[in-house]
Amino acid sequence: MSVAEQKLTRLTAAGRFDLCCPGECIRMLSNASHITYNPRAGGCGRMLKVLLHGACSYDCAYCAVRLQKERLSFSPGELADTFLGLWQEGIVGGLFLSSGIPRDVDLVMHELVETGEILRRRGYDGYLHLKVLPGAARADIHDAARVADRISINLEATSPDRLGGIAGVKDYRQDILKRQAWVAEEKPGHHTTQFVLGAADETDAEVLSCVADQYRRIRPSRIYFSAFRALPGTPLAAHPDTPGWRARRWYQADYLLRDYGVTPGDLRAVLDEEGFFADRDPKEVLAARRCPVNVNTAPRRDLLLVPGIGPKGADRILALRRVRPLSGPADLVRAGIRGKAAGRHVTFGGRETVQTRLVL
Ligand code: SF4
Numbered sequence: 001m002s003v004a005e006q007k008l009t010r011l012t013a014a015g016r017f018d019l020c021c022p023g024e025c026i027r028m029l030s031n032a033s034h035i036t037y038n039p040r041a042g043g044c045g046r047m048l049k050v051l052l053h054g055a056c057s058y059d060c061a062y063c064a065v066r067l068q069k070e071r072l073s074f075s076p077g078e079l080a081d082t083f084l085g086l087w088q089e090g091i092v093g094g095l096f097l098s099s100g101i102p103r104d105v106d107l108v109m110h111e112l113v114e115t116g117e118i119l120r121r122r123g124y125d126g127y128l129h130l131k132v133l134p135g136a137a138r139a140d141i142h143d144a145a146r147v148a149d150r151i152s153i154n155l156e157a158t159s160p161d162r163l164g165g166i167a168g169v170k171d172y173r174q175d176i177l178k179r180q181a182w183v184a185e186e187k188p189g190h191h192t193t194q195f196v197l198g199a200a201d202e203t204d205a206e207v208l209s210c211v212a213d214q215y216r217r218i219r220p221s222r223i224y225f226s227a228f229r230a231l232p233g234t235p236l237a238a239h240p241d242t243p244g245w246r247a248r249r250w251y252q253a254d255y256l257l258r259d260y261g262v263t264p265g266d267l268r269a270v271l272d273e274e275g276f277f278a279d280r281d282p283k284e285v286l287a288a289r290r291c292p293v294n295v296n297t298a299p300r301r302d303l304l305l306v307p308g309i310g311p312k313g314a315d316r317i318l319a320l321r322r323v324r325p326l327s328g329p330a331d332l333v334r335a336g337i338r339g340k341a342a343g344r345h346v347t348f349g350g351r352e353t354v355q356t357r358l359v360l
Contacts, residue, residue: 197241205275
């Protein structure tokens with residue numbers, strides 16, 4: 001294995017905790033373990049996720065890179081060469097570039113931007129996602145936004161107190177929120193963020209408040225949720241892992257907020273007394289509390305709250321019923337509603353049909 005390949009293997013292993021695709025998308029190609037591959041992720045498929053520097057002088061308690069002394073690094077030119085080689089062979093289709101912070105933040109942020117600039121100068125016109133480091137300068141965020149398709153800065157936690165418990169060196173307001181506001185101004189509609197669920201013992205009610213505030217003020221195109229995993233050798237090694245289903249429920253809740261017209265208040269009502277989601281699809285929980293929806297009269301917003309009906313399905317139902325009323329399950333199937341889940345939550349003009357349950 002060449003030195004560049006060794007670096008690639010080590011620095012992609014360290015970079016795998018930064019998400020660029022939702023849910024359980026991270027599947028490694030068997031013969032190229034440094035590539036995050038997700039066939040359903042469109043531009044995100046065959047993404048090389050890698051760190052520029054494998055060492056970091058920060059001490060975030062959940063992170064494997066923390067206080068890492070090994071000076072394993074790519075220079076911007078080296079990483080550009082390595083990536084372009086893989087891209088030209090068709091092995092990778094995009095680059096997600098982040099970094100540990102072994103020295104001054106500004107120097108490392110310059111290097112991330114420089115890597116992107118080299119790639120663009122050398123004709124790379126594919127997908128490029130650059131991570132904005134906590135405390136980065138406004139000018140570097142401006143340059144990152146210019147050169148990259150997408151930029152992101154991770155919130156990690158829901159508040160200054162919560163972050164203080166797991167990453168005391170970062171100032172939540174100054175290093176993260178202030179920089180995130182700049183990110184949003186420099187790359188509107190093309191920036192993301194990420195939470196590490198459970199590392200700081202926050203409740204889902206706290207996450208919900210923070211997520212709602214993000215979509216209202218900052219407008220990230222996506223929010224990613226990673227379930228905390230205790231890593232050996234870190235201060236949180238004995239902390240319980242966050243179950244994977246919590247992240248799955250958060251992706252479902254996030255879709256409801258972004259695409260289904262569900263409000264934070266609606267979701268708050270499905271949290272338990274301690275402020276947590278149960279391991280159940282929040283849309284199912286919301287639907288179970290509502291009267292069955294009449295598919296012939298319900299507004300689009302109410303159709304969207306029926307399990308099994310998404311935005312396209314709701315639009316097809318509206319189109320069908322403009323021609324004639326839907327008379328039964330066969331019409332739902334005609335509208336592309338295939339999930340059995342819809343059956344017990346709909347009527348066709350006042351009749352809640354047991355038959356619906358059986359046929360769908
Ligand atoms: S800043 Fe914190 S989370 Fe980022 S690489 Fe360094 S120790 Fe890890």
